[in-house]
Amino acid sequence: MPGQVVDTESAREFMKEALSRISEEEMEAIVSELRDKSRRFQAWLDRGALPGLDEQNLRRILRSIFSTRRTAAAILQQHGAEDLRDRIGKLLYGDGNTAARFEEFCSRLDGVDETIRFDLASELLHYNQPEEYWLWNRWMWNPRNQTGALRLVTMDGYDFRGRDLGESYLKVGEAVAFVSETAKAAGFQRTASGLFGTTVYLCLVYVIYIYTTLRLRMTQEFNRVVPALPELSRRILGVHRPEV
Numbered sequence: 001m002p003g004q005v006v007d008t009e010s011a012r013e014f015m016k017e018a019l020s021r022i023s024e025e026e027m028e029a030i031v032s033e034l035r036d037k038s039r040r041f042q043a044w045l046d047r048g049a050l051p052g053l054d055e056q057n058l059r060r061i062l063r064s065i066f067s068t069r070r071t072a073a074a075i076l077q078q079h080g081a082e083d084l085r086d087r088i089g090k091l092l093y094g095d096g097n098t099a100a101r102f103e104e105f106c107s108r109l110d111g112v113d114e115t116i117r118f119d120l121a122s123e124l125l126h127y128n129q130p131e132e133y134w135l136w137n138r139w140m141w142n143p144r145n146q147t148g149a150l151r152l153v154t155m156d157g158y159d160f161r162g163r164d165l166g167e168s169y170l171k172v173g174e175a176v177a178f179v180s181e182t183a184k185a186a187g188f189q190r191t192a193s194g195l196f197g198t199t200v201y202l203c204l205v206y207v208i209y210i211y212t213t214l215r216l217r218m219t220q221e222f223n224r225v226v227p228a229l230p231e232l233s234r235r236i237l238g239v240h241r242p243e244v
Contacts, residue, residue: 041127103166
């Protein structure tokens with residue numbers, strides 16, 4: 001196991017800044033919306049229901065994920081509903097360990113950007129079995145440019161890189177677990193909110209980072225059209241105006 005993983009002071013400062021823009025009640029509302037999203041995924045992806053998952057519901061799943069919302073039709077056209085459904089079944093319930101199943105799913109998504117591949121794989125795993133699997137979105141950690149919310153609240157020495165996406169998924173999960181435990185111990189996450197609470201916290205970290213970057217680089221006119229923190233967080237988490 002590594003030494004200290006979470007930069008507690010940085011993590012606390014991000015939460016302090018977030019709470020100046022969003023109430024704790026609003027944060028809990030977003031956690032509740034993530035639970036609702038998870039229940040929808042579980043209904044679609046349950047082992048018994050999965051064989052009947054049709055193109056319409058596959059499209060709904062893809063449009064419930066920020067990174068695949070606009071490309072849902074293209075992904076279905078590229079891979080076909082039946083093939084994609086079978087691959088999802090192997091990812092969720094197939095043989096082999098988590099890292100191997102994750103890597104296999106991602107490696108077969110030809111024509112899809114790598115960051116979208118792991119976004120999709122982790123959302124399918126996490127929202128279907130939220131207590132078993134964790135989330136890894138590119139806004140949490142992007143291996144392409146080594147940035148993201150996790151990088152902002154972890155120590156510089158923590159290495160997210162793996163030999164492949166499957167191994168990186170395990171390393172991200174380890175970091176998420178440390179952030180979750182630190183957030184609860186430091187008092188800026190309610191224990192009852194679980195990993196969904198950690199997801200909301202990390203999303204807030206990322207949005208605060210976006211605001212800071214925009215304030216430095218963009219005009220005031222552009223900054224005024226950027227959504228407020230609650231709405232932007234909901235958009236990134238795929239729960240803004242759900243279609244079902």
